[in-house]
Amino acid sequence: MVKTWDVIVIGGGIIGLSISLALRKLGTTVLLLERGEPGREATHAAAGMLVECGTETPAALQPLASASARMYPEFAHELQDESGVLIDLRDQGAILFSAGYLPAYSREAQDARPLGELEPALDDAEIPAVFLQERSVDPRALAWAALRAAKHRGVDIASGTEATELVLSNGRAAGVSTEKSTYAAAAVVNCAGAWAGNIPPHRFPTRPVKGQMLSVIGADRDLLRHVIRAPEVYLVPRSDGRILIGATVEEAGYDKRTDVATIQRLHQAAIRMVPALAQARILEAWAGLRPGTPDALPILGATATPGYFVATGHFRDGILLAPITAQLMSQAITGVQPDYDISVFSPARFST
Numbered sequence: 322m323v324k325t326w327d328v329i330v331i332g333g334g335i336i337g338l339s340i341s342l343a344l345r346k347l348g349t350t351v352l353l354l355e356r357g358e359p360g361r362e363a364t365h366a367a368a369g370m371l372v373e374c375g376t377e378t379p380a381a382l383q384p385l386a387s388a389s390a391r392m393y394p395e396f397a398h399e400l401q402d403e404s405g406v407l408i409d410l411r412d413q414g415a416i417l418f419s420a421g422y423l424p425a426y427s428r429e430a431q432d433a434r435p436l437g438e439l440e441p442a443l444d445d446a447e448i449p450a451v452f453l454q455e456r457s458v459d460p461r462a463l464a465w466a467a468l469r470a471a472k473h474r475g476v477d478i479a480s481g482t483e484a485t486e487l488v489l490s491n492g493r494a495a496g497v498s499t500e501k502s503t504y505a506a507a508a509v510v511n512c513a514g515a516w517a518g519n520i521p522p523h524r525f526p527t528r529p530v531k532g533q534m535l536s537v538i539g540a541d542r543d544l545l546r547h548v549i550r551a552p553e554v555y556l557v558p559r560s561d562g563r564i565l566i567g568a569t570v571e572e573a574g575y576d577k578r579t580d581v582a583t584i585q586r587l588h589q590a591a592i593r594m595v596p597a598l599a600q601a602r603i604l605e606a607w608a609g610l611r612p613g614t615p616d617a618l619p620i621l622g623a624t625a626t627p628g629y630f631v632a633t634g635h636f637r638d639g640i641l642l643a644p645i646t647a648q649l650m651s652q653a654i655t656g657v658q659p660d661y662d663i664s665v666f667s668p669a670r671f672s673t
């Protein structure tokens with residue numbers, strides 16, 4: 322007898338993993354197809370800031386960003402409990418520097434203490450700053466925890482398996498073809514990140530947006546407590562003493578190479594903010610491909626083909642948006658009215 326699943330999830334990044342977990346919770350059988358290894362693309366490259374009210378967050382995305390930020394502690398604890406993996410969810414907050422407009426954050430999100438007291442390692446900056454009650458997480462640990470939890474919950478995972486085409490039967494999604502075989506399911510959800518537009522017959526207008534970054538480690542493991550966000554660079558401390566420095570936003574196709582001059586420029590910008598970083602050792606430099614869309618909004622929901630769904634285009638916020646995306650997509654796929662209106666994110670907005 323040929324095995325079939327209720328849902329096939331294409332792509333094992335944080336979005337595909339989170340949706341698989343949410344679907345299993347609802348009793349659905351799930352096969353996750355991953356071209357390479359789960360969690361090794363954009364998810365692996367991310368800094369892990371959970372920016373709830375970013376200066377660049379589109380207004381239409383704000384309700385989902387806020388809801389997802391609120392969901393994070395429970396999402397994280399559940400994954401940690403099920404996987405035994407610590408994901409370094411930090412809630413020390415962030416300091417946002419902005420030469421121009423500083424958005425009106427809620428009163429309780431502000432901290433009246435002088436900057437030098439909040440974060441002594443910061444150089445005296447001339448530009449205004451606000452303190453924000455934001456969290457951060459280690460996306461590599463998060464993906465590892467989600468993968469282990471998914472296996473624990475009985476999600477079938479096929480790594481090294483590239484989806485080449487959606488299989489249709491009587492105009493409905495009926496499964497996925499790969500080079501070697503065909504997998505059957507009643508529904509399919511495309512979570513292939515920056516590659517989501519490359520799986521025929523549907524062509525979602527996603528594109529890769531490259532981000533280069535580096536990590537450093539110094540003698541003082543507690544050099545920084547807060548995430549620091551500034552116009553030129555951001556710094557994200559991890560509890561093990563690493564500090565991540567990012568990130569570029571480049572239109573470079575599917576090129577994931579780093580270049581020395583760019584990494585040095587980021588490093589120098591970080592040293593200008595935190596002079597003690599001049600003594601820190603560079604651990605790693607890398608680049609990843611964010612899933613971008615023409616209007617900078619994700620693409621979420623049902624496609625014109627019955628049984629075929631999409632969840633991609635999370636651009637700079639996919640780590641933040643994973644919990645709410647998983648909730649809303651698992652609802653949409655199982656025929657439950659999603660808790661938020663996701664029609665503004667529908668793939669139909671790109672059909673001519």
Ligand SMILES: Cc1cc2nc3c(=O)[nH]c(=O)nc-3n(C[C@H](O)[C@H](O)[C@H](O)COP(=O)(O)OP(=O)(O)OC[C@H]3O[C@@H](n4cnc5c(N)ncnc54)[C@H](O)[C@@H]3O)c2cc1C
Pocket residue numbers: 331332333334335336337354355356357358359360361362363364365366367368369370371372482483484485512513514515516517520531532533534567568608609610611612632633634635636637638639640641642
């Ligand atoms: C430098 C950088 C910094 C970032 N910082 C942050 C941050 O601080 N906070 C935040 O919230 N977000 C951040 N992001 C964005 C975040 O990383 C992404 O939005 C998120 O990881 C997208 O997750 P995803 O699962 O959609 O994509 P991915 O993680 O790219 O996963 C897609 C998966 O699909 C697989 N795949 C592709 N094609 C196929 C196929 N045909 N068949 C099978 N599998 C396939 C890929 O191999 C991949 O594993 C950052 C991104 C970058 C690059």
